[in-house]
Amino acid sequence: MLERSLRALEYKYIQEQIAQYAMSSLGKRAALSMQPFTQMSDAEVELQAVDESLRCLLRAGGPPFSGITDIRADLQRAKVGGTLSAERLLAVAQLIHGGRQFRQYVQHAAELVEVEHLVQLLERMVDARRTEQEIRSAIDDDAQVLDNASKTLHELRTERRKAEGQVRTVLDRMLRSNQKVLQEPIIAMRGSHFCLPVRVEHKNQVNGIVRDVSASGSTVYIEPQAVVDISNKVRELEILEEREIERILLQLSQTVAVVADELLGNVEVLETVDLWFAKAGYAKALHAKRPTLTEGVWRLYGARHPQLNRDAVPVDVTLGDDYHLLIVTGPNTGGKTVTLKTIGLLTLMAMSGCFLPTERESEIGFCSDIFVDIGDEQSIEQSLSTFSAHMTNIIHMLSAVRKDSLVLLDELGAGTDPAEGSALAIAILNRLCEVGCRVIATTHYAELKGYAFHNPHAMNASMEFDVESLRPTYRLLVGVPGRSNALAIAARLGLPEDILAEAREHVAETDVHVEELIGKLEQARRAAEQAASEAQASREESERLREQWEAKSNRLEAEAEAIRQRAQQEAARVVEQAQQESEKIIRELRQMRSAAGVKDHQLVELRKSLEGLVPEQRAGKRASASSTKSKLTVGARVRVISLGQKGDIVEVSGDGSTAMVQLGLMRMKVGASDIEVLQEKQQEQTVRHTRKGVAKDIRMELDVRGETVEEAIRRIDKYLDDAVVSGLPRVVIIHGKGTGALRNAVRRHLQHHPQVKSSVPGGQGEGDDGVTVVTVRM
Template sequence: MDRHILRTLEYHRIIQMLEDQASSEPGKQEIRSLEPSPEEGEVRHLLHATAEGMDLIRLKGGLSLEGVKDIRSAMKRAEIGGVLSPDELLAVAGTAEAEKKVRRVIESLDEEEASLPHIRELAGRLHPISDLAKQIRKAVDEDGHVLDHASLVLNRVRHNILRVQSGIRSSLDQILRSSGYQKMMQEPIITQRNDRYVIPVKQEYRGAFGGMVHDQSASGQTLFIEPETVVAQNNRLRELELEEDREVERILRELTSRVDESAESLLANLTLLTELDVILSKARLGQVIRGVCPRIDQKGGLSLKKARHPLIDAKEVVPIDVELGNDYRGIIVTGPNTGGKTVSLKTVGLLALMAQSGLPIPAEEGSRVPVFSGVYADIGDEQSIEQNLSTFSAHMTNIIRILDRLDPRSLVLLDELGAGTDPTEGAALAIAILEKILDRGCRVMATTHYNELKLFAHGRDGVINASVEFDVETLRPTYRLLIGVPGRSNAFDIALRLGLSENVIEMARDQLSRDENRLEEMIRALTADQKAAEEERTKAEALHREAQELHRNLEKKLEEWEAEKGKIREAARREAKTVISRAKREAEDVLKELRRWNRQKPGEIKEHRLIEAKKRLEDAEPETSLSPSERDKSINRKHPIQVGDEVYIRTLGQKGQVIDDLGESGFQVQAGLMKMKVDRDDMEWRSSPRREKQEGSTSYRRQSDQVRHELDVRGKLVDEAIPEIDKYLDNALLAGYRQISLIHGKGTGALRTGVQSYLRRHSRVKDFRLGGQGEGGSGVTVVELN
């Protein structure tokens, strides 16, 4: 891209904003060289990566890479055998540590929550070199000092240095406290000169005070003397300090060697981390400008929805909607000065450059941009910050240069096209230039004041008028861009609002040609229609938002209802569990009482006691969703009660057999040894006997009172049990049973095998299975009859 045009559209200010978002120095350096790409594949990749960065920041609040430093010069020094300084080693450590930090953040994200394919791929290519950082941090502190425990030798030497320094200070303190020396001291302090400990002595006592003079004050009144008593100690201290320097250099050289061994991994990580920092910087900029990553339009269409200029205060900027490249390839924008024409032009150009740099653009979701081979602009009025190309010759020079470089994928932005010369010639020249650009297949957006260009846009295929709105009531521009409506001069309306006589204005109108008046009327009508359509659209959007809000409220209420229903289910489940537990306890109590009665008087349990116990068991049964009366009526409607049917008598809580139909009075029912009259609504049908036709009449054979629901054949041989089972099955079928139990015991399993083999061959056996829990287990076979 032409740097002059980038500066004209103020792209460099966007780069400065982006650089402020970078957390590492290599990231800032990379951003300074960032330029828009003309390659569609690369732009698509850049925007996808930026979108991932925005997702990462949204989910994790960002990822700072401030520890990453530009270590390339340090790597070169290490390669040629130089020794890295502590600060250079710390820079290497910060870069090496970033690898682990990035991995930790990426691995904490669920792939279903955020796939982030590009960022995950970058993180996956990072080399694991955090151990190198640990080695450096173990030897060098944050201030760049080599730590005592970096080696045993260094620790010992520094310990000796402290011991010698303490001895020197102790010797000098004795001199300072001595009464014979106090009058010779300028001040009772210990200081250093030339890395040796000295004391300040008055000049006149030089002869009386032995030792070596290392310095004197500016006035010459004070001499800094090293007493003879500490010379040997100072010499020893200097030897230890030289030993310390040698050991520190050895440690730094060893660390440098380890850095050199990891140089390839470090440099590879630096490249990847720099790329990641640039991606995150773009994502942070997107947050600042409230931007989105636009979609790439392969057909060359540009669609900006509520686009805003990123360099104008968000509280003041007016969003614009722009469509270019689909139904029309050219837009001619007209309107008053300072009305926002140039801002609209710059917004379109700058957002195109930002998108092709992989940056979010300040617009709404659904915005689309093509990838232009070049963006060319001639914007040189007083509103341009950096350039002032206001003369006609300067405009023409720039336009000629642009025309020589165009191709069908170019975007051309022309401000005040044809201005600066005779209006008639300027308009004609502007039309010719636009025709040339359109013939090349380019997209073009131009601003003008000429009516001729309004007519050109109205009559030329692929070109549309647009204008910046002006409020005649307030005499101020609204800065809104209206596509499809040419701009009016508004001169007559403004003059009238300012108080100019209507007669004068009418005289001025008479000076206009018929075509010019018709054009003004057409523009007035179009403006009114556009305003009405805008109001209708605003109302429709408000209704749409209201419908969406209503839909959300309904969904919320549905969710609350489902949650409440779940709570009710859970409460019902807990209550049912309680009822069942209570029923089980009641059943166990009944069984215990029956066993107790049986132990007291074996074989003499009376019928009324059985009925009473059974009633207690039935009462312990949890209620179903239907009340007993509703349930009985439902069953009785499906199975009308007839003579011979087995029924359940609710008031007694036991079963009985219908022996006579008493009409409206009910039925006569035998329950055990008792016969009684029972009302129809007090009975529930349970089963019907098998009916046999006999010479035109129907007879019933029922043996339910004599036939039990189970047969015990334990202790018998298979040959003995089979005939008994065969007879029992016939009786059970005649009694109308659908399910019976054969008790054969567990034992060796031979009897069970023989019984089940017989059942497989029996024609009236539908299915059979071993007993379940509470049914006798494998010692019982439960048989289903048909």
């Protein structure tokens, strides 16, 4: 990639920003030296690795990089036989420890997210734990060689400390015994010598070596002879100690040299990983999205320049698909150059494996080179004008550009006569179109607007400008050329109308028509945007209503299904109760079969008939309305298809569309399409009551005369149940007058019976007080 293009697009800013998110000097150095990849496959792998690192940051937090530094120079020195200082050996141990901590972090992160690339990179690392332990056993965290680094060092330091203690003891004794000759009772250090501050007139009273004299000459600093002998021994021990430390450091350096190559590999891995996580941290801060690399096609959605980020107006750009050349026009300070730099810098970032500050996932065409001509390139040293500097750059560009290059040209053809500049710009664009590269060019020339209309590989675009507020909106409008707006701006600022009129006369008629055409295009675009916005709002509203309807429909279906289930369960419970009662009655009938003349097979059939009362499960599909061929009439025996229950019609609507059906103890209104007629109404005074396909005659009265109270009440309960099911509104209980015991017991029982609405004695012609007329509760 050309260094000039990287500088013009301010690529260094991205390097510095990513370096701030690096956690070690390795990552910072890698970020500052980062370059775009030359192969698309390498860039794609980098994007995948940064994606993994970002997911690790979000799920597992940042990796541990404390204490990791660049030790490559130390490893090279150890390999050639050099001796490393204690500080550098400690740095080697810290890197080994940091690498092991990072391995543990990745193993933990692998349980939360998929980390394929991180795991593959870890396979290249070596855990030199033994080397770290040897260094730690000899050097502490303050980079000081420990006493127990060797037996000899321990003995030397013990002896030296003992000798130093003797020096202190001798000096303390002399301080106490020579206070009269001392200037003050202290021990003074002169270099490495322990001295007493003796008054000059008493210097001969202290046996020793004069090491210094005060500035006034009144004090002589004497090292006592008794101390000199001990101090010499201390210095000899210090020299031996330094030699032993050198030997220990050399031995540790040789240990490091054995694993130097493996540790160099660890350094490279940690450097790469730190850069991945730095890119991920920068992407997290910018809320950036992962781009998709393509072969020469750009689709940017809501792109922002990283330096402006949320303060920038998002830009939507498409290039390389339907057209290869985009010509951007518009007023100065309208954002053309920023748009150009945004596209170029985001392309460099994607090629470097970085996420992009876009509103959603975008596509970037991978380039072999990016050629840039932006800004004032005038060179005073070379005595070149602005135009000459631009031409020199473009000439070099034309000699090196290829089909898979991206060319960014700012103010193409500017700096010279407009007629010649526009002609030269068109010629340059034609050459670039012949090469087939992707080009984005900004210009003020009206001729280039027409060029884009006639060139099938080119497209006009403009930076929107609000004439009412006299401010640019910084929005890029693809497909619409920009207007000059000079006369409109002058009029808004208050330029006299006569001057404006004269200016309009000097404007070529074709230019006026072009401006009017562009104005109409802008109006049409705004109308289209408004219509699209309204259509989007309507679509969102319809989607919301559809979702509400679906939710309500699903809820109603669930409620209906729950009601059907409860009805079936209730019906099954009623049938089970009826079966139990029928078994009891059958047992009693068998006891009386000889008197009643009932055959065994008839009793069996009655019992089997109860099995049909269990409600049928709902079928997968409802029967169609055509299955109800007979006309609905009151008293007809029917089946409610949706419930699988059988009952009798007690009421029919005027139009015949619905009917009230008696289903056991329950009445419900049912649509005609949900009713299947099983048996037409019987033309008899008695009602045909069907239970599970077996008919039984229910008379309008029940005679219990001559029975005991218990037997009579049991028969009355059964009779009233059958009357309710059969839909008889009024029945008569014949109990006779007699002594009144049976009559009174029956009437007391009827007063509290749940199926009885009211009960009164019979009237004249009905049996008088020997019967009770019952109104059944329906």
